[in-house]
Amino acid sequence: MGKSQPVMSIDDRIMWDGIEHGELKLQSCSHCRTLRYPPGPICAECLSMESNWVPVAGTGTILSWVTFHKRYFDDFPPPYNSVAVRLDEGPIIMSNLVGDEPEGSWIGKRVRLEFVDHDGRRQHAVRIDRAG
Ligand SMILES: [Zn+2]
Structure with missing residues (x-):
């Protein structure tokens, strides 16, 4: 039995950095504004690969x-x-x-x-x- 560890990838490191500073940020599609969770490289709605991060x-x-x-x-x-x-x-x-x-x-x-x-x-x- 081990300790629980978050799995951090290039797509969700910004989210974990926000949590470390007491803020939950989610990935937002730069094209259609759909929020992505869990974070990922492509928007499921419009297939855009552009995104930014917004606090919730x-x-x-x-x-x-x-x-x-x-x-x-x-x-x-x-x-x-x-x-x-x-x-x-x-x-x-x-x-x-x-x-x-x-x-x-x-x-x-x-x-x-x-x-x-x-x-x-x-x-x-x-x-x-x-x-x-
Ligand atoms: Zn989109």
Whole structure:
């Protein structure tokens, strides 16, 4: 069993650099403005290879979730919650739900992105937005 490590490629290094500085940026097609996630070399909508990076608001809605009760990584002791979140800008990201939430029906809950230190590296997580 090892530690979890992000896979960094030439296409997503800018995203990881943003996360390190507490900002989630997504790749945006320079031609049609479609947001690409995960980042990649070509726009799936218009096939343009041109892109830039834009920050997202960091708010979204939980689409699905799973609570892991088995240990898969040394640095992720169970239980922990992984969620699929549709960002308000459209793309779906996977993140970890933080906060002392009772396991249950989180689908449809509004969340807000935050950044947490994890084993010497910064990563994003989401917290249920009580105001939203
Ligand atoms: Zn495009």
